[in-house]
Amino acid sequence: MTDLDALRDESYTGANRCWPCTVVNLVLLGTFVLLLRVRERTVASLVVGTLGVAVVYLRGYLVPYTPRFAPQLVGASPLPDRLFHGDPDTDGAGSFADDVELDGEQVLEELLEAGVVVADDEMLYVADDVDADWHGRMDQLADRSLDGLAVEVRRTLAHVDDADALVADGREWVVVGAENDLVARPLAIAELAAYEVLDDRLDDQRLRLAAAESFRMFLEDCPACGTELRESSAVSCCGGYTTPRESPRETLVCPSCRQRLYTFPAE
Ligand SMILES: [Zn+2]
Structure with missing residues (x-):
């Protein structure tokens, strides 16, 4: 796993993975693989398919400049945002105070x-x-x-x-x-x-x-592994992806545990 981890791009995977980028890349990859199949390039289609999925898994995306166009593409689609961006309140991975409703x-x-x-x-x-x-x-x-x-x-x-x-x-x-x-x-x-x-x-x-x-x-370091926390955003990959009403929330993320430690309240 260590060699694979060296290839991994933390900015676009784990807690920072951008689902619009991932989905758009997998669809494009699937189309290309199908095209190879149709042309009876079976071995090539297998190799491209396997490597492509591996790259998307490890690096977040395969097609260059995906973060620049995928969010707009998904934003323009009729699919609900929630499907890709989740709920920023629960994506933080729980709390013992979930039932305490204090401002x-x-x-x-x-x-x-x-x-x-x-x-x-x-x-x-x-x-x-x-x-x-x-x-x-x-x-x-x-x-x-x-x-x-x-x-x-x-x-x-x-x-x-x-x-x-x-x-x-x-x-x-x-x-x-x-x-x-x-x-x-x-x-x-x-x-x-x-x-x-x-x-x-x-x-x-x-x-x-x-x-x-x-x-x-x-927190400045991860309580579990000691790694220095990174400031990120709830939609870090795509930078600008927001609905017109809200700006992305700032978050604290442990890159090693792939875990969001805190989501700052919306401004
Ligand atoms: Zn950690």
């Missing part, structure tokens, strides 16, 4: 008041002592196996009756609750650690959960 700004205000978050020059930071505790706890949780992490989740989060480990498509998840909600491992580590660290600093259980979720915006 993000209100949460930050409460955190400022509690001294958990501090403002400096219009920037917000986690207070030094909290930050040190949070990172210490994240390091401990990152050393646990996925099963061990699921056990910690079950033990610590009062509202979670059941938690299990799941590995799918090379990615690791904690499955929680009756609805089998999935929380990706890096997010589970970040939120659980924050929740624990906030124990004696916040009384309100719902606020603690919501705060643990918003703490993810302060």
Whole structure:
């Protein structure tokens, strides 16, 4: 896998994969392969088909300049945008605070008041002592196996009756609750650690959960693998693809885990 990984272009695959580009490329490739078949170039069609799919898988797209035209092509098609762009709220791969409906700004205000978050020059930071505790706890949780992490989740989060480990498509998840909600491992580590660290600093259980979720915006490195997070956009490949009403949201992504760690609220 290491050789293949070297070929992989992170900007256009994994969490950053652009589905309009991928679909348009696979359709074009399929058409070309069919053309070769019709001309009875069976071996050539097999080789082109296999290599083409591999390139789209590893590099995101095959046809040069795809990011410049695929989004417009798909945008002009009658297919719903959601099919290609997903829901930016859920693509972030879960949270233990999914059922807590607290306004993000209100949460930050409460955190400022509690001294958990501090403002400096219009920037917000986690207070030094909290930050040190949070990172210490994240390091401990990152050393646990996925099963061990699921056990910690079950033990610590009062509202979670059941938690299990799941590995799918090379990615690791904690499955929680009756609805089998999935929380990706890096997010589970970040939120659980924050929740624990906030124990004696916040009384309100719902606020603690919501705060643990918003703490993810302060991450600089991936809690699971230590890779430096990259700032990206919910539609990074195509740059400009947006519906007329909304601009793409900024995101924090771990390129190694292929995981979005935080989606900043729309401006
Ligand atoms: Zn990572």
